[in-house]
Amino acid sequence: MNANYLIGIDLGTSNTAVSYAKITENDEKPEFKIFEIPQIVRPGEILSRPLLPSFIYFPDENEKNRGNFSLPWKEDETFIVGEYARKRSSEMPARVISSAKSWLCNNHVKRDDKILPWDSDQVSEKFSPVRAQAEILNHIKNAWNHKFSDDDDNNSFIEQNITVTIPASFDAVARELTLKACNLCGIKNLTLMEEPQAAFYSWLLSNEETWRKQIKKDESVLVCDIGGGTSDFTLIRVFETDGNLELERTAVGNHLLVGGDNMDLSISYLINSKISATGKKLDKWQLRSLVNKARDAKEELLSDKTKEKYEISVLSRGMKLISGTIKSEVLSSELDQIVKNGFFPQCSLEEKPVNNRKTGLMEAGLNYESDPAITRHLAEFVSNFASNFFPSYILFNGGVMKSKELRNHITQTVSSWNESNEIKELENNNSDISVALGACYYSFIKLSGGIRIKSGLNKTYYIEVSSSMPAIPGIPAPTKALCVAPFGMEEGSLIKIEGKKYMLTLGEDVSFNLFESSMGKDDKAGETIEDFSNKLEKLTEIETFLNGNKGEMVPVVLETHVTEIGTLEFYCVSVEDSRKWKLEFNLRQQSN
Amino acid sequence: MINKKKYYLKSVSKKIFWTQFILSLVFFGSLFFGLYFYSSMLFSKASNIDVQKIYPPDYQVFFDLILSLKEPINIFVIPASGIVILFFTFFSWLILRGIVKKTISQIPTQADTAPKETLKVDPELEKRKFLHILSVLQEEGRLIDFLNEDLSDYNDDDIGAAVRSIHKGCNDALKKYVELKPLLDDEEDSIIEVEENFNPEKIRLTGNVVGNPPFKGIVKHRGWKAQNINLPDLKKVQDASFLVPAEIEVE
Numbered sequence: 001m002n003a004n005y006l007i008g009i010d011l012g013t014s015n016t017a018v019s020y021a022k023i024t025e026n027d028e029k030p031e032f033k034i035f036e037i038p039q040i041v042r043p044g045e046i047l048s049r050p051l052l053p054s055f056i057y058f059p060d061e062n063e064k065n066r067g068n069f070s071l072p073w074k075e076d077e078t079f080i081v082g083e084y085a086r087k088r089s090s091e092m093p094a095r096v097i098s099s100a101k102s103w104l105c106n107n108h109v110k111r112d113d114k115i116l117p118w119d120s121d122q123v124s125e126k127f128s129p130v131r132a133q134a135e136i137l138n139h140i141k142n143a144w145n146h147k148f149s150d151d152d153d154n155n156s157f158i159e160q161n162i163t164v165t166i167p168a169s170f171d172a173v174a175r176e177l178t179l180k181a182c183n184l185c186g187i188k189n190l191t192l193m194e195e196p197q198a199a200f201y202s203w204l205l206s207n208e209e210t211w212r213k214q215i216k217k218d219e220s221v222l223v224c225d226i227g228g229g230t231s232d233f234t235l236i237r238v239f240e241t242d243g244n245l246e247l248e249r250t251a252v253g254n255h256l257l258v259g260g261d262n263m264d265l266s267i268s269y270l271i272n273s274k275i276s277a278t279g280k281k282l283d284k285w286q287l288r289s290l291v292n293k294a295r296d297a298k299e300e301l302l303s304d305k306t307k308e309k310y311e312i313s314v315l316s317r318g319m320k321l322i323s324g325t326i327k328s329e330v331l332s333s334e335l336d337q338i339v340k341n342g343f344f345p346q347c348s349l350e351e352k353p354v355n356n357r358k359t360g361l362m363e364a365g366l367n368y369e370s371d372p373a374i375t376r377h378l379a380e381f382v383s384n385f386a387s388n389f390f391p392s393y394i395l396f397n398g399g400v401m402k403s404k405e406l407r408n409h410i411t412q413t414v415s416s417w418n419e420s421n422e423i424k425e426l427e428n429n430n431s432d433i434s435v436a437l438g439a440c441y442y443s444f445i446k447l448s449g450g451i452r453i454k455s456g457l458n459k460t461y462y463i464e465v466s467s468s469m470p471a472i473p474g475i476p477a478p479t480k481a482l483c484v485a486p487f488g489m490e491e492g493s494l495i496k497i498e499g500k501k502y503m504l505t506l507g508e509d510v511s512f513n514l515f516e517s518s519m520g521k522d523d524k525a526g527e528t529i530e531d532f533s534n535k536l537e538k539l540t541e542i543e544t545f546l547n548g549n550k551g552e553m554v555p556v557v558l559e560t561h562v563t564e565i566g567t568l569e570f571y572c573v574s575v576e577d578s579r580k581w582k583l584e585f586n587l588r589q590q591s592n
Numbered sequence: 593m594i595n596k597k598k599y600y601l602k603s604v605s606k607k608i609f610w611t612q613f614i615l616s617l618v619f620f621g622s623l624f625f626g627l628y629f630y631s632s633m634l635f636s637k638a639s640n641i642d643v644q645k646i647y648p649p650d651y652q653v654f655f656d657l658i659l660s661l662k663e664p665i666n667i668f669v670i671p672a673s674g675i676v677i678l679f680f681t682f683f684s685w686l687i688l689r690g691i692v693k694k695t696i697s698q699i700p701t702q703a704d705t706a707p708k709e710t711l712k713v714d715p716e717l718e719k720r721k722f723l724h725i726l727s728v729l730q731e732e733g734r735l736i737d738f739l740n741e742d743l744s745d746y747n748d749d750d751i752g753a754a755v756r757s758i759h760k761g762c763n764d765a766l767k768k769y770v771e772l773k774p775l776l777d778d779e780e781d782s783i784i785e786v787e788e789n790f791n792p793e794k795i796r797l798t799g800n801v802v803g804n805p806p807f808k809g810i811v812k813h814r815g816w817k818a819q820n821i822n823l824p825d826l827k828k829v830q831d832a833s834f835l836v837p838a839e840i841e842v843e
Contacts, residue, residue: 042731044827045724047768067827285841296760313753317839321737322746322754 003161003189004154006030006447008439009140010165010195011133011178013101014228014261016052017436018140023161027448032205032440034433037143039082043068049083051432054136056097057085058123073142078125081139090288094120099229100132105174105255107540111587112177130177134184137164141185158186161447163439167225167232168194168458169255171516171539172568173585179567192566193442195435196223196234197249197453199397202438203426204451212245214426215393220250221426222391224378224410225435226398231256231374233381236453237389248454251385254518256377258343258369260295260400266338267294267330271312274328282326286314297330298339302403308332340409344375349383349417351376375413382417384519390418395426402431457562460520461485462536464513465500465528481515481532483523485560485568494561495525496573501557504572507550511543512558512570512583525560542570542583554579601696605689609681612688616680624673628665635662720832724824725769727835733761736835769822775815782811 008019018037021030036048044067058079059069069077089096097116109115114126127135141157149155164187166178175192182190200223204211215221217240225232233253239246268290275282282290290312297310309329316324353371371377382391394414396407407425415423428434445452462481484497504510515536520529529535548554556572559580563569570583637643638658644651729735738758743751766772775794778784786795786807794815797807 038825041768041824042728044829046825048822049768070827072825293757311753311756313757315734315737315754315757319737319740321734322741322743322750325750325754325757327753 002154003159005148005160006440006443007035007144007157007160007162008165008198008436008441008443009137009162010198010433010435010439011101011136012054012227012435013099013230013259014054015432016054016136016140017050017433018052018144019433019436019440020160021440021444023447029448030444032437032444034436035140035144035147037082037140038071038146039084039139039143040069040071040080041083043084046071047083052082052136052139053086054081054098054100055085055089056081056100056127056132056135057088057092058095058117060092060095060122071142073146079135081136090291091285092122093117094122097127097132100127100129100136102229102257103129104133104177105171107173111173130181131184133178133181137181137185137187158188161189161443162187163191163193163443165193165195165198165435165439167230167255168196168234168249168252169232169518170194171255171459172461172514173540173587175567176585177587179565190565191443191446193439194234194249194252194455194458196225196232196397197236197455198435198438198442199223199225199428199431200234200236200395200438200453201442201445202430202434203395203428205437205441206429207426215245217245219392220386220389221393221395222382222386222414222423223395223397224401226374226396226400227259228261228399229257229259231259231377231398233378235381235385235389235391245451246454247451249456250389251381251521252458252518253377253381256369256374258372258374260398262372263298263339263343263400264291264295266342267298267335270334270338271297271328271330275314275326280326282314283317285317286326290314294330298335299403301330301332301335302339302405305332305405310335339406343372344406344410344413345373346413346416347373347376347379349379349387351379353377353380375410378410378414379417382414385521390421391423392421393424393426395428397428397431397434399431401428455488456491457485457487457489457568459516459518460487460523461539461560461568462515462517462520462523462529462532463542463558464515480528480530481536483520483525483527483529484558484570485562486523486525487521489525489560489562491562491566492564494559497526497558497560499526501555501575502572503553504546504556506546506548506552506554509543509545510572510581510583511541511586514539514542514585541586543586544572544581544583546572546581548579556581601689601693604692604696605685608688608692609685612684613677613681616677616684620673620677620680624669624676628669631661631665634658714828716830716832717826717828720826720829723832723835724826728765728769729762730836732765733758733763735762769824770818771820773817773819775817776811778811778814780811780814783808784811 004023006021006023010017010019016037018035019032020035021032024030034050036050037052038046038048039052041047041049043063056079059077063069064077069080071080085096086098089098094117100116103109103116103118104111112128112130114128114131116127116129116132117123120126144157145155149157153159162182164178164182166175170178178192179190200221207214215238217238220235220237223232223234223236225234231253232255233251234249235251237248237250239248268287271290271294272282272287293312293314297312301307301310309331312328312330314326314328315321316326318324353369353373353376355370369377391414394411396410401407411423411425415421430437442452444450460483462483464479465482466477466479482497482500485495489495515532516539517523517536519535523529546554555575557575559571559573561569561571571580572583573580635658638655644655726736730737735758738754776784786797786805786809788805790805797809798812799809801807
């Protein structure tokens, strides 16, 4: 069946946005639109909104099966996705799944287990992080089919050309799990794409005529994507071949679990401590509403430099509105202290993130960053990847980056790292939807031609192999790390690691320890590193059961594939014949 | 509706045609087969010398006459029966179709009956649609709580503090449903001309209005226009007068 539409989905940690465009006959540029998603905003009320909050709410027995949570395409009221689910997350947290995406790259839990809502015993059936992601996609699928596919199967969601975005820093396992969620939803033509690249494509889309004049060859663009819960850095280099400008993504940062939500939480702690000092006390419900007020204060004070303070009023919960209102304020200087000094401190290029785990930042099983200073993480990224190729442009994306003041602050900080190079900001006008738009535009370019960012694998992957040193009794045999998938390995390509042969016994399990690194950019496939424990991060194991004649010994080599979709696959391939065994990622809990 | 009738007639006339065809095939087929069977029996008897002998020689002419018919009947019986079957099928189809057509045109269309259905509205749902924006403004901006306060009990500072939050909540809520824009592009206090065929729903004249337009006047208020209305889909409820539920926190 032929797809009629291109669809770009920004499957975000806190919000999901969908963009679409009709496939035209002569590859003419279509109009890229935002798909407004119908969702339950209040019991019994369905409203279409440009964003679908990535929350899943399980109504309790008393509330459901009255038709208030049924949708035009779904009678069942076991759970709902969207705005009302988000509202309930502060009122009934144990019945709501939030940030399911962050759980996809948390290897301290068994990721295909039904663990969400986390730490809750209130819902009758829990979801795995993969299922939760799939249900958000299902909501989009059904809403789409409801609008477009009444009589024409060619318009059916799963038949369309779909691009789903993921953080650039997502490791191979998180990518694989995202693919699983898409498969659960039934998507047939899928591409996975990195969010910072999508943001850059969105910039290309809105500067289609002029971008070649705005950025020059031999320069590079730093994409700084700071979302609600995660931060993501990417470096894109511009160079010239045969008179044409080309783009290449040359580096990707680590997965940082720190973002705008952490800032709002910190500001709300400050306000609460001020209120407590006056002898008044907020109840749980008011405390939660304080986080929203903290966000307003942050946005307001950061957007208007002339304001010295932002007044906050927390309404009483009951009918006596005015007498119960608690007043407080956030001073501009206090906000600067928290946001600019706490999350974006001025720092030198040489500074590294501070690694002291504060228990206050640990919450609900997700391993948040120990150092919330985003600029220090950025300094580490730039000094690792861009010291010779200092970025000339910076493109911001994400909700926090709507503040011009904050963008200027970061731009100045980065500029201070290199005196000879002034860094310019590339304007991003619609940061809520730019990733979805960029993903849709990318799939148009893939179909019809146009400038593409050369990218490939986002990290370097290694397996642990034993050294050839003789074993000493009582001491574990020393090991080395063998590079099996280098950074930048292209989509649709495969590499055979011929240098390392294994004799494997059929009828038994085989397992390799898999490591990753964002820093091992120059390692080639087949190269080994000694003494790697400080340089590489253990990801998980890759394992399989070797079916075949029990006891038969087969010499194999390892083969790595990067699929067209953008996921990584490993195989044991027999040297003697054409047999091969696919290795799967171990999703069980990993010890620290 | 007209199209539906056409479609119905088309499908019925198709059915009539095939029924008539099969009926005439069975009826005329067996008739012709019977005739053919009988005549061939007659021919075999007429050509039999033993049979001829029974009758006087005068009958020989009669036998010859019968036998001379043998060839044409053998040749024409099949095409003739075919033509008769088709002929009968066609005419009976034409007649029956005419009857059906006339009957269909007399059936009242749904469009004729439709007005009765639109009268069937749910009063609770209508009530809910009317009250809906009030419950939104209360839930997201606490507007009803505010309007029910006795402002004389409080000083302006306290009221101001509460309004800050109410204003933001109500404004954010409204923006989800409707985009509000001034109706006139002209600035307030500017002088504009009211044209001859102005729309009184768009422009309300005040002051000394004498005679017919065009008039010159000062814009005192630019008016408001609702655009990009995002209509919610509301479910029927048991009692639409419950604007916002009471909240009970279970310990």
